[in-house]
Amino acid sequence: MTGRIPEPALGLLREAGQVWAWDGDDPVPIDVRDAQLADADGVVTLLSDRVDDGFLDAAPRARIVANVAVGYNNIDVAACTAREVRVSNTPGVLTDATADLTMGLLIAATRRLGEGERLIRSGTPWKWGMFMMLGTGLQGRRLGIVGMGGIGTAVASRARAFGMEIVYHNRTAVASDIEQLLEARRLPLDELLATSDVVSLHCPYSDETHHLIDAAALATMRRSAYLVNTARGPIVDEAALVDALDDGRIAGAALDVFENEPDVHPGLVDLDNVVLAPHLGSATTETRTAMAELAARNVIALLRGDEPPTPVN
Structure with a gap:
């Protein structure tokens, strides 16, 4: 285990075999990691681990890499497949937590909660005023969801409760009963960007979605629109986003993920009209425990000869 995970998942693994686990929150030193990988039949990794040829060279016996995340862009899946190493992830169990955080960020951005808290904490004198920190209501506004998978659908369901209209962009249409339930319409990406009051990203990261939201995409959005990203940082060109926010080409943004995480573009930090969170999408005790337990079950199943x-592969 390359990082510390909740004890219930460790317990499952200890019942199944011999376990070595790095117990620090800082990254495991490479030499320490590689010494343990040499004898490992299965590896549990975190999103911060890069699983590439060097990693796999150090783990010649490994039969499975179980990633404690729904995304797996930290893993060279092709390299694993070439070596007959299985890869697994943890979909489903973090859907509600990430959808909840998305709505929290959406509300924080549109109601300027971050600005308000910073004002209070700064000690700056203030008093209530009719036009003080006016934000944007959600009722009757259009939410454009890019990536209508499990998390995107869960966000849409929550947004409907706030009275928002739902449009989405996906490679394929979602099931008709879900469309009917959410009164959702599928749109081309350009039309979604041009007509949405809030754009929320929930697509997977790939070469195809790298900088999907670039300067051109941001220029398509309304000046009154907001961008929310709880998917993967590199889907957004952060430099272009800083320019758009600074110039008032969009009204604001809320980000839980970053292009060069954990580094954040300094221009974002300096702007009042952006809400920033340190990758908290799945950060509830219940969700992180469920993710780790699912990763453990993947390892145990594979090493017992089951699927x-x-x-992932």
Whole structure:
């Protein structure tokens, strides 16, 4: 285990075999990691681990890499497949937590909660005023969801409760009963960007979605629109986003993920019209425990000769 995970998941693994686990919150030193990988039949990794040829060279016996995350862009899946190493992830269990955080960020951005808290904490004198920190209501506004998978659908359901209209962009249409339930319409990306009051990103990260939201995409959005990203940082060109926010080409943004995480573009930090969170999408005790337990079950199943519950390759 390359990082510290909740004890219930460790317990499952200890019942199944011999376990070595790095117990620090700082990254495991490479030499320490590689010494343990040499004898490992299965590896549990975190999103901060880069699993590439060097990693796999150090783990010649490994039969599975179980990533404690729904995304797996930190793993060279092709390299794993070439070596007959299975890869698994943890979809489903973090859907509600990430959808909840998305709505929290959306409300924080549109109601300027970050600005308000900073004002209070700064000690700056203030008093109530009719036009003080006016934000934007959600009722009757259009939410454009890019990536209508499990998390995107959960966000849409929550947004409907706030009275928002739902449009989405996906490679394929979602099931008709879900469309009907959410009164959602599928749109081309350009039309979604041009007509939405809030754009929320929930697509997976890939070469195809790298900088999907670039200067051109941001220029398509309304000047009154907001961008929310709880998917993966590199989907957004942060430099272009800083320019758009600074110039008032969009009204604001809320980000839980960053292009060069944990580094954040300094221009974002300096802007009042952006809400920043340190990758908290799945950060509830219940969700992180469920993610780690699912990763453990993937390892145990594979090493017992069964199919992992949530395989990637």
